[in-house]
Amino acid sequence: MTPSKTLNRPLYAVVPAAGVGARMGAGLPKQYLSLDGRTVAEHTVTRLLAFAPIRRVVVAVAEGDPWWPQLSVARHRRVRSVAGGASRADSVRAGVRAVLDEDADAWVLVHDMARPLVRLSDVQSLVTRGAESDDGAILARPVTDTIKRADAGNRIDATLDRRHIWRALTPQLFPARALYEALAGDLSAITDEASALEAAGRHPALVEGRADNIKITLPEDLALARFYLAAQEEEGLAWRPLA
């Protein structure tokens, strides 16, 4: 992938990877499950490392995680590990702190470890669009179903105009300083980084990403991920060994 021509500040990736995968219920965190012979974590980090403009990939792992240090990707020269926190937002904040300690002027791409199928073409689109404004940008998908809002009794309260409804994906791109400050308050309702920036009055851009950039969350997502991975390989997006 050729370096971005648009982002004129250092680019880092922060990967929250300190979750336990409760909804997957696999007995170990889902990022260490195998996908075509490699862990989900290896797929994810290797893809980010293949995006040349990323100076470093900061991975937030749970304290005492015995699986992460066993992966060769954890020792890659452009990978750094930090201790994650009790919530996703805490883990992201720890990663962004490490980025700011290296470069106060950096931008960060925050990407779920649980999204191993992200395409470099989507990362490039995000960086190109995100660089247009200090409010940043996120990958997202317009919804294709009819969207209902429920009342407290799970009866339909309203049908929303889906032309304005998008599903948030990752990566999400922001100036590191702005994100760090936005993550300083009450994090209990924060499920993605854009929400934190929105609460601070910013309006990140939505950049349409590919549908195969799924988050592995439930057991059935593994079969879907294998299907999409095979399709990507047929397209020529094959596994690339670390440089």
Ligand SMILES: Nc1ccn([C@@H]2O[C@H](COP(=O)(O)OP(=O)(O)OP(=O)(O)O)[C@@H](O)[C@H]2O)c(=O)n1
């Ligand atoms: N304290 C936490 C919780 C989550 N994550 C990370 O945030 C990403 C998205 O979260 P999610 O899919 O919810 O993962 P889990 O928290 O592991 O899943 P669950 O909610 O089912 O336990 C994952 O890469 C996960 O490892 C994190 O870094 N720190």
Ligand SMILES: C[C@](O)(CO)[C@H](O)COP(=O)(O)O
């Ligand atoms: C950030 C995210 O992937 C956007 O869809 C998502 O919100 C994280 O998932 P979680 O289950 O809320 O941690």
